[in-house]
Amino acid sequence: MARKIVLTSGKGGVGKTTICANLGVQLASLGFRTVLVDVDMGLNNLDVIMGLEKKIVFDITDVIMGKCRAKQALIEDTRFQNLFLLPSAHYSGRTKILGEHIKSVLNMLDSSFDYILIDCPAGVDAGFHRAVFSANEAIVVVTPHLSSLRDASKVIGLLNEYDITSKGLVINRMRGDLLACGEMLRVEDVVRAMHLPLYGVIPEDDAISTSGSVGGYLNSVDSARAFTLLCENIHSGTKKIYDCEMKYRGLMGYFRRNLRKKV
Ligand SMILES: Nc1ncnc2c1ncn2[C@@H]1O[C@H](COP(=O)(O)OP(=O)(O)O)[C@@H](O)[C@H]1O
Numbered sequence: 001m002a003r004k005i006v007l008t009s010g011k012g013g014v015g016k017t018t019i020c021a022n023l024g025v026q027l028a029s030l031g032f033r034t035v036l037v038d039v040d041m042g043l044n045n046l047d048v049i050m051g052l053e054k055k056i057v058f059d060i061t062d063v064i065m066g067k068c069r070a071k072q073a074l075i076e077d078t079r080f081q082n083l084f085l086l087p088s089a090h091y092s093g094r095t096k097i098l099g100e101h102i103k104s105v106l107n108m109l110d111s112s113f114d115y116i117l118i119d120c121p122a123g124v125d126a127g128f129h130r131a132v133f134s135a136n137e138a139i140v141v142v143t144p145h146l147s148s149l150r151d152a153s154k155v156i157g158l159l160n161e162y163d164i165t166s167k168g169l170v171i172n173r174m175r176g177d178l179l180a181c182g183e184m185l186r187v188e189d190v191v192r193a194m195h196l197p198l199y200g201v202i203p204e205d206d207a208i209s210t211s212g213s214v215g216g217y218l219n220s221v222d223s224a225r226a227f228t229l230l231c232e233n234i235h236s237g238t239k240k241i242y243d244c245e246m247k248y249r250g251l252m253g254y255f256r257r258n259l260r261k262k263v
């Protein structure tokens with residue numbers, strides 16, 4: 001049976017979809033059959049982040065309407081073995097899609113996969129319910145900003161109403177240079193505010209912000225390391241957290257901090 005993990009946050013733009021795609025790559029590279037499910041109907045972009053948007057033939061709505069089987073709608077990733085996407089790209093809003101529908105589609109895939117990662121839309125309305133309803137576990141994604149934490153704490157409260165057996169926190173876009181200067185909320189403070197076990201910390205990746213052309217996969221050595229640890233923590237229950245601040249400490253760190261400020 002697959003572990004069904006929803007990535008949620010309340011607030012948009014904190015990195016749910018990016019983390020879904022990059023975590024999917026890590027799990028798949030360890031040999032786990034992984035499917036990423038885009039439940040962000042209408043504003044879907046998981047297909048774009050994975051660079052698979054041109055390969056979509058069927059989507060989750062087609063499966064729900066009985067036009068194809070769940071496996072027919074899956075797109076196999078071209079670059080990473082064991083990684084699949086179940087897109088929602090053709091959703092027009094005319095069909096009312098319920099959490100129960102998504103759940104029945106995911107049940108069809110259950111026995112063929114190790115991990116099903118569900119990319120949740122922003123907000124806490126029908127889209128949130130649709131995404132969370134079929135999950136057994138949740139990853140709450142936050143950035144170290146008060147607006148993100150406030151929305152996430154609402155989401156954490158709502159998750160208690162679902163059949164979610166474990167929840168954990170991922171702090172995204174952490175900037176080691178700002179941490180070292182005391183200009184960003186610290187990991188401990190975020191964890192204390194959210195009352196959730198910490199699954200991982202992902203650094204702000206300048207490569208993704210500047211490259212644009214390579215989809216949404218994070219490219220830097222630092223974010224690759226952070227995702228490796230996140231993946232291990234989720235799969236094996238370890239508690240290894242990437243230290244974003246490390247390279248900004250000491251004399252060399254001082255120069256790195258100043259250099260980054262100039263970029
Ligand atoms: N760790 C990161 N470093 C740099 N940019 C990031 C990082 N995580 C996400 N982003 C960028 O932030 C934007 C929003 O990310 P996205 O995953 O679409 O958020 P969400 O799914 O929560 O709305 C995207 O442009 C993405 O490339």
Ligand SMILES: [Mg+2]
Nearest residue numbers: 016017040120
């Ligand atoms: Mg998204």
